[in-house]
């Protein structure tokens with residue numbers, strides 16, 4: 430995944446920690462108003478690839494949109 434590795438690893442960690450359980454609560458934070466979960470839910474409506482691309486760009490990481498799409502595509506296959 431080239432130059433994006435550290436930040437994408439961080440993003441993956443967040444995604445895996447902050448998953449909503451059957452009661453609608455974040456299993457990591459233990460409440461339903463988890464910022465990460467809300468951001469993820471929002472991003473699903475916006476187009477996850479663009480949101481991640483903007484997020485990564487805002488932190489100074491130079492990732493191509495194609496790189497982000499490839500990363501997300503690989504995630505879906507796992």
Ligand SMILES: [Zn+2]
Nearest residue numbers: 447455458463
């Ligand atoms: Zn959470």
